[in-house]
Amino acid sequence: MKIELDLSRRPDAAPAVPPSLAGLSLSALKAEMEAMGVDPKKSGMRAKQLRRWIHHFGTQDFADMTDVAKELRAQLAERYILTRPEIADHQVSRDGTQKWLTRFGPGIEGESVFIPDVGKAGALCVSSQVGCTLNCTFCHTGTQKLVRNLTAQEIVAQVLIARDELGEWPTSTENRRLTNIVFMGMGEPLYNLDNVAEAIDTISDGDGIAIGRRRITVSTAGVAPKIPELGHRTNAALAISLHSTNDDLRNEIVPINRKYDLQTLFEAIRAYPDLSNSKRVTFEYVMLKGVNDTLAEARDLVRLLKGVPAKINLIPFNPWPGSPYECSDWETIEEFAEVLNRAGYASPIRTPRGRDILAACGQLRSESVKKSAAEKRREALEAGSSGQSLT
Numbered sequence: 001m002k003i004e005l006d007l008s009r010r011p012d013a014a015p016a017v018p019p020s021l022a023g024l025s026l027s028a029l030k031a032e033m034e035a036m037g038v039d040p041k042k043s044g045m046r047a048k049q050l051r052r053w054i055h056h057f058g059t060q061d062f063a064d065m066t067d068v069a070k071e072l073r074a075q076l077a078e079r080y081i082l083t084r085p086e087i088a089d090h091q092v093s094r095d096g097t098q099k100w101l102t103r104f105g106p107g108i109e110g111e112s113v114f115i116p117d118v119g120k121a122g123a124l125c126v127s128s129q130v131g132c133t134l135n136c137t138f139c140h141t142g143t144q145k146l147v148r149n150l151t152a153q154e155i156v157a158q159v160l161i162a163r164d165e166l167g168e169w170p171t172s173t174e175n176r177r178l179t180n181i182v183f184m185g186m187g188e189p190l191y192n193l194d195n196v197a198e199a200i201d202t203i204s205d206g207d208g209i210a211i212g213r214r215r216i217t218v219s220t221a222g223v224a225p226k227i228p229e230l231g232h233r234t235n236a237a238l239a240i241s242l243h244s245t246n247d248d249l250r251n252e253i254v255p256i257n258r259k260y261d262l263q264t265l266f267e268a269i270r271a272y273p274d275l276s277n278s279k280r281v282t283f284e285y286v287m288l289k290g291v292n293d294t295l296a297e298a299r300d301l302v303r304l305l306k307g308v309p310a311k312i313n314l315i316p317f318n319p320w321p322g323s324p325y326e327c328s329d330w331e332t333i334e335e336f337a338e339v340l341n342r343a344g345y346a347s348p349i350r351t352p353r354g355r356d357i358l359a360a361c362g363q364l365r366s367e368s369v370k371k372s373a374a375e376k377r378r379e380a381l382e383a384g385s386s387g388q389s390l391t
């Protein structure tokens with residue numbers, strides 16, 4: 001005899017929340033249409049209509065979709081929603097930087113940051129994972145264990161949330177405030193490349209959010225074997241978190257260097273497709289007092305970058321609670337920058353933004369923790385009393 005536990009029948013059952021279509025890629029929308037019973041010959045067309053409403057107009061109500069038959073709209077509304085993940089917290093810095101803490105699921109929270117005056121108008125820094133596996137010693141996210149990869153939909157949702165707040169629907173070509181996307185939030189994008197690539201397809205889609213691939217930058221701490229693949233799959237701009245010019249120090253502060261050393265890293269960078277003076281690699285270099293900030297290291301940096309079309313961002317170290325470093329003195333940073341300037345690299349010091357709300361580079365961290373299978377099961381059982389399934 002088979003016994004099924006149907007928790008949805010409990011008298012105190014809360015209705016299960018239907019899935020959202022917001023942030024799905026065109027191919028995922030097409031698959032949903034087919035799962036709903038739409039004729040496969042028409043599913044592509046329907047997916048394109050949805051894409052336009054969701055990612056060009058930003059609509060959150062199926063009733064707005066005037067070119068979709070009423071009956072289909074009703075079916076859609078029964079099965080799906082168009083809302084974004086819940087915003088657990090939203091803070092605005094004195095300097096105009098905004099930070100969102102988004103709840104992707106129970107106990108799964110990640111941060112995104114909008115920085116005005118970056119790129120053509122403003123950049124959104126998105127997370128690709130909740131937590132991180134890398135343990136870079138100067139990075140706050142590095143103190144948080146990996147909870148999980150974000151899905152492509154969850155990455156795109158961060159852009160939708162920023163657009164909602166900035167009032168930038170429908171997608172316009174003029175006077176946008178959000179013009180650039182940087183994958184420099186929580187996590188290592190190249191350890192989640194499938195989802196990052198799918199998210200970039202959706203974000204850059206000209207009939208949707210329409211932020212061009214050239215305005216999308218993916219930053220990596222140095223997952224060398226994935227670097228050329230990133231270029232081939234996404235055509236995005238590449239950024240490298242370098243932070244040291246020699247293996248000994250880099251092994252210590254960016255531990256992934258023990259797996260892929262500087263030579264391996266630079267071979268991968270040189271294999272990045274289409275590099276030129278108009279498509280340069282950005283090298284990020286955090287200024288740590290007494291650790292990596294001597295003028296000899298500035299000269300080493302120039303030597304190391306020889307032959308690579310490069311820009312350098314010197315990032316004054318942003319402290320976080322309990323951080324073991326200090327930021328280099330301003331004078332030291334300027335002298336370091338001067339060496340780079342003389343070698344032909346222009347204005348490389350990045351002004352810290354949003355430090356007061358812990359929104360600056362490397363300050364992101366959430367309270368989310370990875371749960372054991374036993375904990376998950378216990379929670380699911382408890383949630384059962386409010387009608388959620390045991391999956």
Ligand code: SAH
Binds near residue numbers: 138
């Ligand atoms: N894992 C990817 C994406 C994160 S990008 C990567 O490492 O590139 C975040 C950037 O901020 C990286 O360049 C990181 O090295 C830098 N960073 C981390 N902690 C910092 C801090 N406390 N102050 C300044 N920059 C920091």
